[in-house]
Structures are given as C-alpha cells and as structure tokens.
Amino acid sequence: MQKLLIIILLLGLASSGSEVRRVVSLSPALTELVFHLGCADKLVGRSDACDYPPAAKVLPVAGRFAVPYVEQIISLQPDLLITHDLINPGISKVFTQRGIEVLMLPSATLTDYRQNVLYLGERLQAAGTAAELQRIDEFLSTTPPALGVKILWVIWDSPLMVGGAHSLPDEIIRLCGAANLAGAIPQAYCKCSFEWLWENQPDLIFWSGPPRDLRQDRLWRSLQAVQEGRVICDLPAEILLRPGPRMLEGVRSLRLRLQAYTAEVAPQTSGEKP
Known part of the structure; x- marks a missing residue:
C-alpha cells in the first residue's frame, strides 16, 4: 500500500x-x-x-x-x-x-x-x-492445508532461473499450502547452479520455461522428481504469473494438482502397516 x-x-x-x-x-x-x-x-x-x-x-x-x-x-x-x-x-x-x-x-x-x-x-x-x-x-480468507511438499518454480532454464523469496511464484506456492524450495534465497528471481538443485532435490517442479522434455536432458533426468514424472508443465504460466483476474483460478488449479499429488504419495510415505 x-x-x-x-x-x-x-x-x-x-x-x-x-x-x-x-x-x-x-x-x-x-x-x-x-x-x-x-x-x-x-x-x-x-x-x-x-x-x-x-x-x-x-x-x-x-x-x-x-x-x-x-x-x-x-x-x-x-x-x-x-x-x-x-x-x-x-x-x-x-x-x-x-x-x-x-x-x-x-x-x-x-x-x-x-x-x-x-x-x-x-x-x-x-x-x-x-x-x-x-x-x-x-x-x-481460505487457508489451504499444509501439504509438506517442496516445489521448485523454474522461470527459465538457460541460465537456470527460479522464483526465490518474495517473488510471485513464492506467494503462489504459499497460497497452495506448499513450501518454496528456493524460499530462503533473498532475491525474488535468481540464478542457481544445478549442483545446488541436485543437492536440494525438489518434491515437485513447476516448469514455466521454454517447452522441453526434461527426461531427455542428462542433468535434469538425474533429479528424482523428473525420473518419477513429478513435473507440472501443462498449467498456463501466463495465467499464474500475470497478477490479474484469471490468477485466482490458476492458483486453485495448482492447489488441486498439489493436493492430488500429496494424496497419491501419502500411502507410500506412511508405511505399509499401522
């Protein structure tokens, strides 16, 4: 204000x-x-x-x-x-x-x-x-449930640029109840090394960079999230990254995707037996 x-x-x-x-x-x-x-x-x-x-x-x-x-x-x-x-x-x-x-x-x-x-x-x-x-x-006014997942929001891939603290991707991730993998980086939009990314291993990747098949890239396919297909690239980034009337529906759509993911992995992480 x-x-x-x-x-x-x-x-x-x-x-x-x-x-x-x-x-x-x-x-x-x-x-x-x-x-x-x-x-x-x-x-x-x-x-x-x-x-x-x-x-x-x-x-x-x-x-x-x-x-x-x-x-x-x-x-x-x-x-x-x-x-x-x-x-x-x-x-x-x-x-x-x-x-x-x-x-x-x-x-x-x-x-x-x-x-x-x-x-x-x-x-x-x-x-x-x-x-x-x-x-x-x-x-x-609606508070989403905490999902306990770390998301990497890729803005660009060459050089690798991600959404850091106080960026619009950071705000959207929080509105979805998730954690921003790059949330501790003080720059809103920052370059990061692939070594840092490999060491931190996101649970999910939101891809808003140029279209490409990450499984065909030697570096990207070394990430577990890519190996297991945990990459979201089919939600229009221009809706989420353009703070306008369509942004709310974009965040709702992303929330649903993340909630579906956590529901799918919950049985695997909770153990086979009570």
Whole structure:
C-alpha cells in the first residue's frame, strides 16, 4: 500500500478527479483488469504484450510492455495511461505535460492486484469493483492445508532461473499450502547452479520455461522428481504469473494438482502397516 501511495503522490495523481474516457494500457495484467471491470469501451490502445482477452488484440499497439511509443500514444489522445511500475518514471513528464494522466501500478503480487482493483476501479468508476474485491478477499480468507511438499518454480532454464523469496511464484506456492524450495534465497528471481538443485532435490517442479522434455536432458533426468514424472508443465504460466483476474483460478488449479499429488504419495510415505 505504501509503495502504491508513493507512486500516486510522485505523479500528482491524488488531485486528479476528472472523468476518464480514453485509456491506453501498457500492462497485460492491467488490460485484463480493465476488461474484467467492464470498462473495455474506455480502452483505445495497448502494448504488444496485451493479448487477453482476445478482444484486446484489435486495439492499436501503443508500446511494448512498460515501454511507451510516445508519438503513437499522444495520437490516441488518452486521458489516462496505465502501466507497470517498471517503466522509466522520467517518461511520465512527456505525457503529463500534455494533460495525459499517468498511473504506474506495481503488479508483482496478489496484494498488488487487489490494490490495483481498488484504485483503478475507483478511477474508472467501474461498477464491477466491489464484486472483484469481494472475490479476492474470499479467496485470501481460505487457508489451504499444509501439504509438506517442496516445489521448485523454474522461470527459465538457460541460465537456470527460479522464483526465490518474495517473488510471485513464492506467494503462489504459499497460497497452495506448499513450501518454496528456493524460499530462503533473498532475491525474488535468481540464478542457481544445478549442483545446488541436485543437492536440494525438489518434491515437485513447476516448469514455466521454454517447452522441453526434461527426461531427455542428462542433468535434469538425474533429479528424482523428473525420473518419477513429478513435473507440472501443462498449467498456463501466463495465467499464474500475470497478477490479474484469471490468477485466482490458476492458483486453485495448482492447489488441486498439489493436493492430488500429496494424496497419491501419502500411502507410500506412511508405511505399509499401522
């Protein structure tokens, strides 16, 4: 919350109260949110990464992810430009000097998503805001059972990059009742050696890197999880790693997969006889 308030104050948005009629979004998560809140008619431009829902693809491309095409955006005459907080803050002056409000919102966690619903919903006067906040709060109020399994979340494989502490994968793993194998690594997204991985041996691997058959790789097939097929690679990573409306269902799907796994291995680990 403090981070969001700082961004708002820096951009001078707290005093902005005019009605928003035209919006350009450079964040896939925020584009989804605008559609989900019932404000698609306000969108006039998007980034090339904004690909959901399908209706978003018909909008003019006005930048890459958090990288604005200045002339294109100005030509679209938006009242509001919304983007991830990874954008260069200095670029906002180019737009604010032309009367375009700039809203840079962090989109790294589920908590960020709730704050974005709250602020953006109010700014767009969206009728669906209260319902979405209730949906999030109901989800967060449920405590999943502790599963006692360690998960490695692979972001990329060459070099090997995993989700560490305070990352979005770390939060999702905890919301599923599991433990993050890399949770003690202080960097949110970090490189690690295969030697470290082999020594720590995950119970399960969630693979969001490029598609590949790990059993055909000499190093990866040395892991017991790979040998026994304990690799999840068929849940769309873009749903889980994009803090937006579909993320809750993505976490529920992962929860069910992990619960099914623990139910399957429980008889094997509890002993054959009482």
